[in-house]
Amino acid sequence: MSSVGSGVPAGRQPRIASDLATLIEAVADAVVGVDSGRTALVHGDRAVTWAQLDDRAARLAGWLAANGVGVGDRVGIGLYNSPEYLETVLAVLKLRAVPVNVNYRYLEGELEQVLAMVDARGLVTDATLAGRVAAVAPRLPRLRAVTIVGSAEEGGDGHSRRYEEAVAGPPAPRCERSPDDQVLLLTGGTTGLPKAVVWDSAGVFGVVASAYGRAGRPVPPDLDGVVADAVAAVRDGSAPVFLPASPLMHGTGFFSSLGNLLRGGRVVTLPQRSLDPAALWTAVQEHRVNELAIVGDAFAVPLAAELERAAAEGRAYDLGALRRVFSSGVRWGTETKRRMLRHGRMTLQDSIAATEGGPFAMSISGPDPDTANSRFTLAPGARVIAPDGSDVVPGSGEAGVLACTGNLPLGYLDAPAATEAVFRTVDGVRYAVPGDAATLEADGTLTLLGRGSGVINTGGEKVFAEEVEQALVDCPGVAEAVVVGVPDERWGSRVAALVVPEAGVELDPAALPAAVGERLAGYKRPREVRVVPGIERTVSGKVDRRWAADLARREFPGSAPQAPGQN
Structure with missing residues (x-):
């Protein structure tokens, strides 16, 4: 092994x-x-x-x-x-x-x-x-x-x-x-x-045991305790029903489903392979779903629209059993939360987490629409740490990185350097520090700055800028390319590209996304492409990604239509 x-x-x-x-x-x-x-x-x-x-x-x-x-x-x-x-x-x-x-x-x-x-x-x-x-x-x-x-x-x-x-x-x-x-x-x-x-396996149990906390139950210390809790939940009717609208191949849906099963609960999955808001809310209603996992505004925006449409037609969905909707890794907007809370009394949980650990930070809204917010605070066991390992002083304006301890993975497969960089021991305690930057305000809330690793998070899928850039450069007539994420009100970010043509070549930017799609998964294709005369670089010769991001945001404001992927 x-x-x-x-x-x-x-x-x-x-x-x-x-x-x-x-x-x-x-x-x-x-x-x-x-x-x-x-x-x-x-x-x-x-x-x-x-x-x-x-x-x-x-x-x-x-x-x-x-x-x-x-x-x-x-x-x-x-x-x-x-x-x-x-x-x-x-x-x-x-x-x-x-x-x-x-x-x-x-x-x-x-x-x-x-x-x-x-x-x-x-x-x-x-x-x-x-x-x-x-x-x-x-x-x-x-x-x-x-x-x-x-x-x-x-x-x-x-x-x-x-x-x-x-x-x-x-x-x-x-x-x-x-x-x-x-x-x-x-x-x-x-x-x-x-x-x-x-x-x-024991570490995974430590993560999925959050299912007990959401139910107000203590985490069982052993197998007998897990079994006793599940039996009690089945007998008293509190065994949860969970619908992962987010993919099971991602951590949120996977971990939550395992936690639900350990409590003797039921997992409901949808046959539709792309988001169907009517089918999702129908399943929530018919199966009396208690908890729902989504992927930020990519899911929340069309789901809220379907709730509003059904209510306007006089056939509002019965969300009486739905207690919690949570999203992890992709933030969703305050107004979207408010729209959803008008149709049911539930808790909306927005978490900053990673496959490497978490949650690092959480934002809780509900059950009343007026409580909707996007204010994040540190989760238990999380810190904002400076480069020297000390805690960032609240209100100082100093940027640090989010870190959390608790149940963490062993590390990365066959990657000792990456493991050492991300899983750090601070004051004798092991933390996961994937690189999410933030400042800590005086009132304890966080300002999230993102991760400067060249990864674009679009609707929960991670896109590597350099991989897409290489695919673009391989297209006939493309001399250079830089790929960045631009804000999108539904997907969090969408992939945008700036391309430089070879001398004497007139590029058709509309044809390039399809060319990329012939070799990379569809979610990696640029949704926006602009031909530019050149790419600015730093004094070290590297692409000036800040310049590229600023230009792309000016060139591509607003949101581009995009079909949501499977669950």
């Missing part, structure tokens, strides 16, 4: 002496004992009971094991939100293998790079990616077990199966596991390839 960037970290919170798979198995057994037909997962008209969830995961684990997946092997999960996603996570954990989130938007080159980077032994993916997988699999000799969800044909050898055939085989027996068993979460960085953040 490849190594993580550093050894076992110091300063961790007390760890639960169990792994995620054993915890979920124990909860499943207990819930079935109370209610044998109780539903764990809902997807459109389809329901998966707790007994079926555990059985299907065990059978998928059996197929993966029969095809060479063992302890410590990594299995990519390239799926849309669905029961199969959570079944696969549990199946991989049952084997003490390592689940890895894989973006279903990847094109062939990106998919090959990521699977090679993590040395994937297995892959469970959607039929829409089957052609891409078939194209890159011959160049990935370690990739031996591929399972396709949907109607794709088999890959032509004994190591590829349709998902329903895989879960029809014999189940893998339960085995003894460890809190040290791992989960890999791919996240953005400053180069084209994402970074792989390595979590251990």
Whole structure:
């Protein structure tokens, strides 16, 4: 197994002496004992009971094991939100293998790079990616077990199966596991390839245990406590119903779904592969959803508009069961929050967090519309630290970086320097410091300054400027390109490009986004392109990104229309 960037970290919170798979198995057994037909997962008209969830995961684990997946092997999960996603996570954990989130938007080159980077032994993916997988699999000799969800044909050898055939085989027996068993979460960085953040199972439990806090319950100290809490919640009717509108391949939806299951709750996913506000609110109403995860204004703006439209037509949605809507990583506007709060009494939670840890800061609104705000304050265990490791003085105007302690990952896969840079020990305590800059005001609120790493966050997806720049420069007639993010009232940021033509060439800027889209995922395509005579540079010869950002904001004011992606 490849190594993580550093050894076992110091300063961790007390760890639960169990792994995620054993915890979920124990909860499943207990819930079935109370209610044998109780539903764990809902997807459109389809329901998966707790007994079926555990059985299907065990059978998928059996197929993966029969095809060479063992302890410590990594299995990519390239799926849309669905029961199969959570079944696969549990199946991989049952084997003490390592689940890895894989973006279903990847094109062939990106998919090959990521699977090679993590040395994937297995892959469970959607039929829409089957052609891409078939194209890159011959160049990935370690990739031996591929399972396709949907109607794709088999890959032509004994190591590829349709998902329903895989879960029809014999189940893998339960085995003894460890809190040290791992989960890999791919996240953005400053180069084209994402970074792989390595979590251990006990650390993930520490993060997902926030589900207990949201319910006003203490975090159980052990497996027996987890089971007892789940049984009590099922019996008294407080077991939560959660709808991740945000992708399960991202940390917010993934962590929240696991926490919900550990409480004996239900996870509702939507069959629609792009945001359908009417379908989402209908599901919230029909399934009595208690908690909803979204991606900032990219989701909140059309969701608020649908609430208003339905109310104006005299058929307002019943949001009586909805207690909390939360977004992480992409801020959403005060007015949008106010619009949503006019249609239900709920708490709106806006968090600044990262795959590396968090939350660092939070903004809470609700239940009354007049409480809507975008004022962020530090989360428990978070600080704003200066370069020397000291705390930034409130009201000083000094910029620092957000840091948080608590349950943190082990580090980055095979990246000791990056691990050392981000996971710092300050005053004997280990912190995650991904680089989000902020000032701390005298009243304790934060002014968030963003991250100066060249990463553009658009609707929750991270886009690497240099990767898109390279794709543009490879287009015929393009001599230079600089890519920046410009503000967008719905998506937070959108990708914009300034391009310099080769001498004597007349570029068509409208054709360049499509050219980029032929080699990169759609969300990475520039939404705005402007031809410029030259690019300003600093005295060191580097692109002056501040100049580029200022010019782009002047050239591209307002918002550009853009279809939202899957969940």
